[in-house]
Amino acid sequence: MKILLAGGAGYIGSHTAVQLANAGHEVVIADNYYNSSPEAVNRIQELTGKEIPSYDVDVKDKAKVDQIMKEHKIDCVIHFAGLKAVGESVQKPIEYYRNNIDTTLTLLECMKENDVHAFVFSSSATVYGEENPAPYTETMTRGRCSNPYGWTKSMMEQILEDASKADPELSVVLLRYFNPIGAHESGRIGEDPQGIPNNLMPYIAQTAIGRREKLTIFGNDYPTPDGTCRRDYIHVMDLADGHVKAVEYACENKGTEIINLGTGTPYSVLEIVHAFEKSNGIKVNFEFGPRREGDLPEFWAESEKAEKLLGWTAKRNLEDMCRDTWNWQTKNPKGYNA
Numbered sequence: 071m072k073i074l075l076a077g078g079a080g081y082i083g084s085h086t087a088v089q090l091a092n093a094g095h096e097v098v099i100a101d102n103y104y105n106s107s108p109e110a111v112n113r114i115q116e117l118t119g120k121e122i123p124s125y126d127v128d129v130k131d132k133a134k135v136d137q138i139m140k141e142h143k144i145d146c147v148i149h150f151a152g153l154k155a156v157g158e159s160v161q162k163p164i165e166y167y168r169n170n171i172d173t174t175l176t177l178l179e180c181m182k183e184n185d186v187h188a189f190v191f192s193s194s195a196t197v198y199g200e201e202n203p204a205p206y207t208e209t210m211t212r213g214r215c216s217n218p219y220g221w222t223k224s225m226m227e228q229i230l231e232d233a234s235k236a237d238p239e240l241s242v243v244l245l246r247y248f249n250p251i252g253a254h255e256s257g258r259i260g261e262d263p264q265g266i267p268n269n270l271m272p273y274i275a276q277t278a279i280g281r282r283e284k285l286t287i288f289g290n291d292y293p294t295p296d297g298t299c300r301r302d303y304i305h306v307m308d309l310a311d312g313h314v315k316a317v318e319y320a321c322e323n324k325g326t327e328i329i330n331l332g333t334g335t336p337y338s339v340l341e342i343v344h345a346f347e348k349s350n351g352i353k354v355n356f357e358f359g360p361r362r363e364g365d366l367p368e369f370w371a372e373s374e375k376a377e378k379l380l381g382w383t384a385k386r387n388l389e390d391m392c393r394d395t396w397n398w399q400t401k402n403p404k405g406y407n408a
């Protein structure tokens with residue numbers, strides 16, 4: 071199949087591109103490199119031994135997206151091209167709504183005009199909101215989000231569901247990711263956050279390598295076994311494999327499916343820090359600080375639907391996630407543009 075990866079040079083997109091190409095699919099990347107580097111595309115080509123057509127385009131640019139779809143006769147679109155920094159979305163809500171929703175609408179319009187009928191969407195566990203108890207199951211209704219980033223995901227899910235209801239030809243798979251970490255086992259591609267990392271694992275890795283002085287653990291007074299928050303961390307390569315299955319499912323079915331991509335097992339922040347230290351034989355400086363606004367004490371996935379519908383389960387464990395993160399960090403201490 072021919073698959074357009076909108077935002078395919080980013081963290082999850084680049085790993086997915088490798089696994090799709092390895093599964094025999096043709097991949098086309100459209101990215102404006104707002105939060106990524108063209109070097110990621112070079113590395114995808116190096117890892118797969120395949121030439122990957124890539125375009126430096128803003129996915130809100132309808133004429134350009136239309137041209138790409140015409141040129142490549144696309145079968146399926148995966149939409150990764152979102153702004154994703156939770157804190158920044160509170161400061162810049164209009165930019166977040168504009169970018170995330172406009173890219174979705176543009177892709178849907180271009181798909182309609184070019185007879186492309188399969189859409190896989192990068193959604194998030196954040197849409198379960200504050201009301202739903204863990205584990206999160208796909209039958210729960212979407213909840214209230216604590217920030218504009220989360221609302222863009224919730225709104226985009228609604229838009230996609232409505233679009234597939236109105237068009238019986240359109241197949242939509244809404245993938246709700248839990249907490250992706252890790253990197254390709256080669257250490258050639260990985261997560262390369264710009265500036266100070268917002269997320270836990272890149273902060274740990276940058277602290278371990280000496281780019282940050284110490285990790286602050288946000289809160290140790292939560293109602294969890296050790297007082298720190300618990301999340302469902304998933305290896306990015308498992309997530310990438312989930313996309314391969316989701317694309318194949320979307321191309322063979324119609325309607326909308328919501329699918330969690332998580333492991334079903336939560337780990338606390340302290341457990342992650344200690345697992346990283348143990349797997350890599352290195353100390354991570356940390357201190358406890360106040361809670362971060364908007365953080366929920368704990369959530370994890372009910373992951374049975376992915377297994378039933380896609381035949382997918384996560385295969386890599388926490389040690390793999392810690393080792394592969396560190397392998398990427400030590401081989402690329404300053405990311406792609408070192």
Ligand code: NAD
Pocket residue numbers: 076077078079080081082083100101102103104105106107127128129130149150151152153154169173192193194195247248249250
């Ligand atoms: P990322 O920032 O590494 O990748 C997103 C890519 O999209 C980047 O390469 C960026 O340059 C590109 N992009 C953004 N806006 C664009 C536009 N208008 N036109 C063209 N390209 C554009 O992020 P990621 O971690 O790979 O996440 C991918 C998707 O998954 C995002 O939609 C994100 O919200 C979602 N998601 C991520 C996580 C996570 O923890 N990483 C969790 C849940 C959901």
Ligand code: UFG
Pocket residue numbers: 154156194195196247248249268269270271273285286287288289299300301339362365
């Ligand atoms: N944390 C720290 N110190 C840090 C960074 C994070 O203690 O420097 C803690 C957080 O408080 C939280 C846990 O580590 O308890 C995980 O935090 P992340 O920022 O790595 O991840 P979140 O669970 O907050 O959010 C992530 C994505 C969101 C997505 C959400 C649910 O960043 O985009 O998972 O899928 F919506």
